[in-house]
Amino acid sequence: MADPKAMSLRFPDPEQRAAIAAAAKEAGVSMQEYILSAAYERATAVEAKFLEAFGASVGRSGEAFAAEAGVADPTPEQRAAEQQARLALEAEGQGHAA
Numbered sequence: 345m346a347d348p349k350a351m352s353l354r355f356p357d358p359e360q361r362a363a364i365a366a367a368a369k370e371a372g373v374s375m376q377e378y379i380l381s382a383a384y385e386r387a388t389a390v391e392a393k394f395l396e397a398f399g400a401s402v403g404r405s406g407e408a409f410a411a412e413a414g415v416a417d418p419t420p421e422q423r424a425a426e427q428q429a430r431l432a433l434e435a436e437g438q439g440h441a442a
Contacts (some may be wrong), residue, residue, distance in 0.1 A: 353379070 353375055355361035368378035418426070
């Protein structure tokens with residue numbers, strides 16, 4: 345019976361298998377370890393690229409909000425009107441059962 349922890353290493357292309365086996369041997373690791381390390385390196389490279397793009401996007405969003413600060417931040421008059429409207433709605437709701 346095969347070791348349940350072993351990774352199945354089937355390659356339809358014998359040249360691909362030979363190239364990976366040679367690279368693993370040169371690195372001094374098993375084929376399984378070589379493949380897993382390569383997959384990990386690729387995944388972390390993709391993650392790093394995503395995080396870099398996300399950081400740039402956050403920066404652009406921050407710049408856009410800073411440029412339009414007057415639109416995003418209500419004036420004191422707008423805040424007072426919103427608070428009065430909220431208080432009026434809460435007062436109306438006092439007489440009704442929830």
